[in-house]
Amino acid sequence: MDHKFAIRALLVSAALAACLVSGIPQAKASEKTTVKLVDAKGDDVGTATITFPSTQQPGVIVKLDVKGLPPGVHAVHFHQNPKCDAPDFKSAGGHFNPTNKQHGFDNPQGHHAGDMMNFTVEDNGKANVTVKDDDVTLGSAKEWNSLHVNEGTSIIIHAKADDYKTDPSGNSGDRIACGTIIQ
Numbered sequence: 001m002d003h004k005f006a007i008r009a010l011l012v013s014a015a016l017a018a019c020l021v022s023g024i025p026q027a028k029a030s031e032k033t034t035v036k037l038v039d040a041k042g043d044d045v046g047t048a049t050i051t052f053p054s055t056q057q058p059g060v061i062v063k064l065d066v067k068g069l070p071p072g073v074h075a076v077h078f079h080q081n082p083k084c085d086a087p088d089f090k091s092a093g094g095h096f097n098p099t100n101k102q103h104g105f106d107n108p109q110g111h112h113a114g115d116m117m118n119f120t121v122e123d124n125g126k127a128n129v130t131v132k133d134d135d136v137t138l139g140s141a142k143e144w145n146s147l148h149v150n151e152g153t154s155i156i157i158h159a160k161a162d163d164y165k166t167d168p169s170g171n172s173g174d175r176i177a178c179g180t181i182i183q
């Protein structure tokens, strides 16, 4: 065995052993979770796949792959509780808001960390779109801006579009689909 290689291998295994002994988890390059969405009747309406590309800075990408929803423009937000009790999904609580702001990108006192841009459902009731949220992570339950904080959070689709300014939820109407984000 090459000398340098042997030393390097020794160092790597020593570092790994140290991690195992101390219980420090290995840092991951990215995180991803797929959330199942249900409507007010409890029927499956697709998924939201949340990707957290960098563990170094906040920002997640949300791929919505939904079906069976009313065509048109809809609001989508992260809400504070990991609870989707049909039919009204009120148990999900308000928007995820760890920085105590008001609602909306166009609100001078805004915006909630859980706020995202509207998306469109096509005439066939489907949408295959990507939205993003630059303010949250998929880190551990101990990170204040993580979607996994405490027991977790939820993602909700509303009946109407978000006006991006009316507190507390942008006049976006009923909650028509919900999914829990639990680690």
Ligand SMILES: [Cu+2]
Residues within 6 Å of the ligand: 075, 076, 077, 078, 079, 095, 156, 157, 158, 169
């Ligand atoms: Cu909402």
Ligand SMILES: [Zn+2]
Residues within 6 Å of the ligand: 077, 095, 102, 103, 104, 111, 112, 114, 115, 168, 169
């Ligand atoms: Zn909001």
